[in-house]
Amino acid sequence: MPFAYAFSKSATAMRPSPIRELFKLIQRPGMISFAGGLPDPAIFPVEEFAHCAEALSEHGHVALQYGATEGYRPLVDELARRMEKPLGRVPSPEELLIASGSQQIMDMISRVLIDPGDVIVVEAPTYPGALHTFRNAGARFALVPCDSQGMQVETLEEVIATCRRATGKAPKLIYTIINFSNPSGACLATDRRRRLAEIAGQHAIPVLEDDPYGALRYRGEALPTLFSMADGGVLFASSFSKILAPGTRVAWAVGDAELIRKMVVAKQGMDLCTSMVAQVLIAEYCRRGYLEDHLPRICAHYAAKARAMSAALREELDAGAARWSDPEGGFFFWLELPGRDTREVFRRAVDEGVAFLPGPAFYPEPDETVGATVDGSSMARLCFTFAGGEEIAEGSRRLARALA
Ligand SMILES: Cc1ncc(COP(=O)(O)O)c(C=O)c1O
CATH class of the missing domain: 3.90.1150.10 (Aspartate Aminotransferase, domain 1)
Structure with missing residues (x-):
């Protein structure tokens, strides 16, 4: 039986x-x-990464130990420096969190913001891995259609109003892939970014700005991040998966310290910390200028x-x-x-x-x-x-x- x-x-x-x-x-x-x-x-x-393993002779006792849930400090500092350009300022360590892939960032934000039945605004189309994680948290979805310029932000207020009528509440989160979206490849136009940041701010709806592809631009000029346009309320997420290797399972999020703190507490119950071996190797990879x-x-x-x-x-x-x-x-x-x-x-x-x-x-x-x-x-x-x-x-x- x-x-x-x-x-x-x-x-x-x-x-x-x-x-x-x-x-x-x-x-x-x-x-x-x-x-x-x-x-x-x-x-x-592969070769450069193998060279970085030399760092284990110096930092092996740290790499093989449990680490802080927030992340390995040299990598936190490295990422904070790298974020100055896209985010418009260097985030403080309290605003930055290293995660086991962006997928875990979605899981953490779901755990701290979403109750079963809550609504998340997503682009149509959007990344199925995000839908999967949000669905696991019991979320429902309100859809904003997309065109070649990304989310049709002019319909966002109506989508929020429909959600209020149907559920009595505003959506709890807006999820967007602003650069080279998975799946559409589209980038959200700059005026739409500005309008999205404005609407989210007016309705006090937090935004998850998921940006694993932003550094992979082959033509044209980089566009400003939502984070840099908003006055708080935006969680920016990116990852080493597409710019280095997904097998490292290392990503990072930058957001308001209060939200990051809650996410840290959620992560403590998920995996205690992101792999220290991976973080030490990546910190060394960045320190040597390989990235x-x-x-x-x-x-x-x-x-x-x-x-x-x-x-x-x-x-x-x-x-x-x-x-x-x-x-x-x-x-x-x-x-x-x-x-x-x-x-x-x-x-x-x-x-x-x-x-x-x-x-x-x-x-x-x-x-x-x-x-x-x-x-x-x-x-x-x-x-x-x-x-x-x-x-x-x-x-x-x-x-x-x-x-x-
Ligand atoms: C838009 C988007 N977000 C997140 C992820 C997951 O990335 P990670 O490997 O950092 O968990 C992917 C992977 O394909 C993706 O396309």
């Missing part, structure tokens, strides 16, 4: 990640994957791949049947196939030997949405960073065959 577990309400309500489930389908030999949002392992700085050298290298590497995908899509896809915008940075092309259901195209594509992620993965389900839903069934995300240059061309040919 199998053991009968009495799962909690929240575990019963959990839904498996659609992306992780799809990965099982696409692990076939010869499959070209535009599906996962993975960095290219060929560009991981400064690495960033232009990966930007050039990924820019070439973005150009290769742009050229391959232009070559292979019928412009009347498919639309996409060339991203200025990040990891993703967001493809629209008017009149097609990309879940059905996905099945044909897998038969042809190429995988991508169908649009519906990036939108909350109607039964967890407050107010209007957005239909993403004709959309698809193509990640250009993981596949090799040749694979990008061949994968695009296979995609065209799947669409034919």
